Amino acid sequence: MDMPSPDQTVLAKKAHIVARLRAVLPLDAVIEDEIETRAYECDALTAYRCPPLAAVLPSSTAEVAAVLKICHEENVPVVPRGAGTSLAGGALPTADSVILGVARMNDVLETDYENRLVRVQTGRTNLSVSGAVEENDFFYAPDPSSQLACAIAGNIAMNSGGAHCLKYGVTTNNLLGVTMVMMDGEIVEIGGGHLDAGGLDLLGVICGSEGQLGVVTEATLRILRKPEGARPVLIGFDDNQVAGTCVSDIIKAGILPVAIEFMDRPCIRATEAFAGAGYPDCEALLIIEVEGSEQEIEVQLDRIVAIARRHNPVEIRESGSAEESAKIWLGRKSAFGAMGQINDYMCLDGTIPVSQLPYVLRRISEMSKEYGLDVGNVFHAGDGNMHPLILFDANKPGDLELCEDFGADILRLCVEVGGCLTGEHGVGIEKRDLMLDQYAPEDLEIQMAVKDVFDPKWLLNPAKVFPLAASHARRSVSH
Numbered sequence: 001m002d003m004p005s006p007d008q009t010v011l012a013k014k015a016h017i018v019a020r021l022r023a024v025l026p027l028d029a030v031i032e033d034e035i036e037t038r039a040y041e042c043d044a045l046t047a048y049r050c051p052p053l054a055a056v057l058p059s060s061t062a063e064v065a066a067v068l069k070i071c072h073e074e075n076v077p078v079v080p081r082g083a084g085t086s087l088a089g090g091a092l093p094t095a096d097s098v099i100l101g102v103a104r105m106n107d108v109l110e111t112d113y114e115n116r117l118v119r120v121q122t123g124r125t126n127l128s129v130s131g132a133v134e135e136n137d138f139f140y141a142p143d144p145s146s147q148l149a150c151a152i153a154g155n156i157a158m159n160s161g162g163a164h165c166l167k168y169g170v171t172t173n174n175l176l177g178v179t180m181v182m183m184d185g186e187i188v189e190i191g192g193g194h195l196d197a198g199g200l201d202l203l204g205v206i207c208g209s210e211g212q213l214g215v216v217t218e219a220t221l222r223i224l225r226k227p228e229g230a231r232p233v234l235i236g237f238d239d240n241q242v243a244g245t246c247v248s249d250i251i252k253a254g255i256l257p258v259a260i261e262f263m264d265r266p267c268i269r270a271t272e273a274f275a276g277a278g279y280p281d282c283e284a285l286l287i288i289e290v291e292g293s294e295q296e297i298e299v300q301l302d303r304i305v306a307i308a309r310r311h312n313p314v315e316i317r318e319s320g321s322a323e324e325s326a327k328i329w330l331g332r333k334s335a336f337g338a339m340g341q342i343n344d345y346m347c348l349d350g351t352i353p354v355s356q357l358p359y360v361l362r363r364i365s366e367m368s369k370e371y372g373l374d375v376g377n378v379f380h381a382g383d384g385n386m387h388p389l390i391l392f393d394a395n396k397p398g399d400l401e402l403c404e405d406f407g408a409d410i411l412r413l414c415v416e417v418g419g420c421l422t423g424e425h426g427v428g429i430e431k432r433d434l435m436l437d438q439y440a441p442e443d444l445e446i447q448m449a450v451k452d453v454f455d456p457k458w459l460l461n462p463a464k465v466f467p468l469a470a471s472h473a474r475r476s477v478s479h
């Protein structure tokens with residue numbers, strides 16, 4: 001009798017898994033066709049692609065539990081997916097994995113204005129959480145630029161931030177509880193409608209765990225009353241580092257704007273061509289927003305403008321109306337898309353102490369010359385969360401690799417000055433091997449021991465977060 005070829009064995013295994021998944025999910029919730037699974041072959045880090053074995057789109061926590069139980073029994077890796085906007089390759093499949101997408105799970109389950117919380121299924125998009133409570137003058141604070149598309153699931157997994165997180169904190173500061181399905185199918189509740197819980201802070205461990213510990217299906221989120229008013233001011237400078245010094249002076253003065261955003265000339269130019277936000281033509285631009293009553297706004301803006309004037313700005317423009325404010329923010333929120341129209345780019349994400357901004361901006365500009373690759377900077381300057389966009393040509397052999405080396409050097413620089421490898425985009429595949437630049441091997445060992453507890457077989461979101469060799473070693477020991 002002929003032995004089956006390796007291809008036949010893989011196909012037979014796939015057919016077996018798909019048949020088991022079909023037995024617990026509706027017909028249209030299991031995608032196995034080679035063409036259709038391509039929709040899940042990458043996230044927003046599009047340089048890396050790999051179609052999964054299959055994709056499933058459950059509609060309830062119970063369906064998620066059924067899928068995970070099967071995959072656990074069959075030793076099939078699972079990659080949780082929200083909207084696939086990760087810039088770190090966090091939702092990138094492996095060829096032997098099942099993508100578990102929560103996009104169909106997008107209901108609002110409860111709104112409780114008295115206790116300022118909303119409970120949602122995690123496939124709901126970030127912006128539509130605010131949309132669900134805005135008629136009662138509430139909003140959900142974390143606001144990634146991708147908020148129209150990205151899901152609460154991914155926000156929790158990446159501990160996402162956004163322009164307004166300087167004042168309100170990132171996802172972890174606005175998350176009260178989750179329903180999570182463990183890899184073996186057990187459903188657990190962590191946290192709830194209260195501020196804190198006794199015992200270890202497991203919610204803190206889950207938030208930012210990048211799909212390594214479980215699949216989060218429901219979330220209880222803090223909602224806030226909308227401020228009485230808010231107003232941005234645009235401040236232009238003819239020097240990047242001077243703009244950076246202005247940011248650290250504002251923070252040093254104890255002023256807490258709701259947002260301080262930074263854009264340099266390449267980003268300003270691209271954004272103007274794309275969105276026509278009316279930005280001045282200068283080397284660096286700060287968008288600083290304050291909020292409160294009219295009087296509070298005036299007082300804060302006066303102090304900010306006084307500090308800015310000490311740094312010889314080329315332009316100071318306060319918004320005079322809701323339309324002007326919207327236009328100012330439209331430019332900033334379009335910046336990534338605008339840069340993407342003119343070039344391939346790699347978007348980095350690292351955090352530094354705000355006081356190091358001028359030095360780090362200078363070093364990035366020097367490194368840009370050394371590597372021969374241009375860089376645009378657009379980032380959340382108030383909390384030191386840098387996003388250098390390295391421009392490269394994906395069709396030019398060797399350019400991507402050069403870009404990756406340059407990116408790694410920038411992230412090492414962030415660590416060197418006392419910052420860290422990520423700000424809000426997570427580690428994913430992008431920075432997994434740089435983790436040893438941030439952590440000693442013993443520290444990483446402790447982090448991996450936490451995963452051992454939640455996912456002893458190392459089936460959840462494989463080959464992410466931890467250095468690849470360490471992940472592989474752990475997985476092979478556990479099987």
Ligand SMILES: Cc1cc2nc3c(=O)[nH]c(=O)nc-3n(C[C@H](O)[C@H](O)[C@H](O)COP(=O)(O)OP(=O)(O)OC[C@H]3O[C@@H](n4cnc5c(N)ncnc54)[C@H](O)[C@@H]3O)c2cc1C
Nearest residue numbers: 082083084085086090145151154155157160161211216424
């Ligand atoms: C143009 C653009 C602008 C962006 N701006 C910002 C920004 O300002 N701030 C910011 O923080 N990020 C930003 N991002 C990055 C991205 O949008 C965030 O990381 C976002 O939180 C990802 O959400 P998602 O639903 O798309 O997750 P995915 O990309 O689908 O997944 C991200 C990670 O979450 C895990 N995951 C997904 N669902 C679950 C689940 N149910 N349970 C457990 N783990 C899960 C995945 O396995 C993966 O590791 C931007 C991206 C783009 C493309």
